[in-house]
Amino acid sequence: MRKAKEMAAAVLAAGMLLAAPAGAAEKPAPAVPEVQTVQATGEAVQLSSPGVDTKQNRTLTQSQKQALTKVCQAVPELKELTVQHVSDEGGKAWSVMLAERTPDSAARIQTVNAFLGFDRAGELQSFNINNPQWASDQVPASALAKEKAAQFVHAFLGEQEKEYQPGASIGYGGSGTADEKGNQITWASADVQYNRLINGIPLMNSGFRVNVDVFGHITGFQREKEAVLDPAKFPAPARAITPAAAEKAFSGLVEMNLQYYARHPLKLQVFNTARDETRPVLMYAPSFPAPIDALTGKPLADFMDHTGQPKWITLQGEGGQLTAGTPEEAAALLAKQFGIDMAGMRLQNVDERPAFFDPEIKTKEYNWVSQPEPGLGGRPENGPMRFLHMTTIAGTGRVVGFNLQDESGRGRQATVSPEAALNTAEQFLSKLLPPGTAELQVRVYPSGGEVMPSWVDKSKLQAQEQPQPVFSFNFNRIYQGVPVVDSGYAIQVDAITGKIIGFNDGFRGTSVALPDNKNVVSAETAKAEFLKQHPLQLVYIWPEFFGQRGPSPELVYIPAFGSGWDYIDAFTGKTVTVGN
Secondary structure, three states: OOHHHHHHHOOEEOOEEOOOOOOOOOOEOOOOOOOOOOEOOOOOOEOOOOOOOOOOOOEOOHHHHHHHHHHHHHOHHHHHOEEEEEEEOOOOEEEEEEEOOOOOHHHHHHOOEEEEEEEOOOOEEEEEEEOHHHOEOOOOOHHHHHHHHHHHHHHHHHHHHHHEEEEEEEEEEEEEEEOOOOOEEEEEEEEEEEEEEEOOEEEEEEEEEEEEOOOOOEEEEEEOOOOOOOHHHOOOHHHOOOHHHHHHHHHOOOOEEEEEEEEEEOOOOOOOOOOOOEEEEEEEEEOOOOOEEOOOOOEOHHHOOOOOOOEEEEEEEOOOOOEOOOHHHHHHHHHHHHOOOOOOEEEEEEEEEEOOOOOOOEEEEEEEEEOOEEOHHHOEEOOOOEEEEEEEEOOOOEEEEEEEEEHHHOOOOOOOOHHHHHHHHHHHHHHHOOOEEEEEEEEEEOOHHHHOOOOOOHHHOOHHHOOOOEEEEEEEEEEOOEEEEEEEEEEEEEOOOOOEEEEEEOOOOOOOOOOOOOOOOOHHHHHHHHHHHOOEEEEEEOOEEOOEEOOOOEEEEEEOOOOOEEEEEOOOOOEEEEOO
């Protein structure tokens, strides 16, 4: 259920409510330029330092100073930092890098730094601050996160605060940085969503998020792109069907399904660590139908699930294994086993790090990137890029994943059928499964172009915004007729070439005793509990796809979600909340 919780606070893309995972969405902390400069709240505006190219724009204008000062008043920690660099993005936006003064460039990882982005009018669009003294992989209690976020919003927005409403759900994320010596710092945070109000109703894909760490510091802010909207274009709330009528319609569509987690966390986590405690769980998980149109009581067609019903299959495992102990062996395996053209691919780096699924296991990661071909006059000819990644178990060399991202396929039509792609994936998987018969559940995720909303004007999409023609398949092992959702394989097949371009081994060979699934409550009992804990709420959504808006905003009913991760225990029929 944790993924579904983001439904109430998600942005809309590809015509569907995106349910982002609550786990880590890691992003690197920005590097700190070797420049010393004026105070962030400073009276001076000219930046200067020995060895600095003074031709670069290193001056804050008066209006930029005012915009920066406003943020510093709401986040006092920024006042202690100095301006390092100011960047003007062609008059459309500008940004500023802040950091504490440090004479030792080798200590950058231990340097407090911040990055702030503003639009042309000086409205803050985003900021994040990384302080090594605030490092923690723990997240704050939901009450603390909401309290500190509210204090920031009140101080920063003032009267404008009443134009937004905090959402009930909270997301969780994190970031990290590392140096060349292997030292790492990570920060975890809770993300409190504020939605813009139109006619007193929250608009789900318009607003901002405030990041709060376990100590109560405001560590980030991200604003959704907000347009000038006419409330008259939004359906009047008075026209909505009653909540009871909406719940009746929703209840008739939602299904409750049994599923196992072999290793469900006992508390909220962003970064997987060896000390995290888990236990096997048998739960009921809801399928999520499209939002209920508040005017008609029917599900919105553009939001229907495109994956279809999962299938149960039986494969005969052959007990094979892919291994690569060196970059050369890895490249040769990719070329021979998967038919990947390695010509022009340059090895970028080889890293060792703890495995995401088990921090006590070390993995070795290889990364390649394509190089430009020589063109006329010997000048490099930049074409569509290719990025290649492989993960192995350090020591044994067993391949547990690889992925090819080929930008040349974007926007092209699929020539391979889903059935043929699935057959390719099954044949490959059979070779790697343990010897013997394996019962699996497979879920098919269609090629990107199939889920693009009908109202999107493809001619207006940038090359990188075009969908990739790729079929994705998730195979999960079955225990007593119930899928184990955290134990399985993911395979991607190129819908043009029919070749496998992605593979991830999520099968856990170490046995975990799963509970017998007899004597569980009925699906109807579980559904009643779900609807009780997650009543429907009335919201606006206005679908977007890479900046293109749908024909009109929609007034809909969707389930409300609270803080933390929760699930319905299959034996008691009651909700279990996983907290800090």
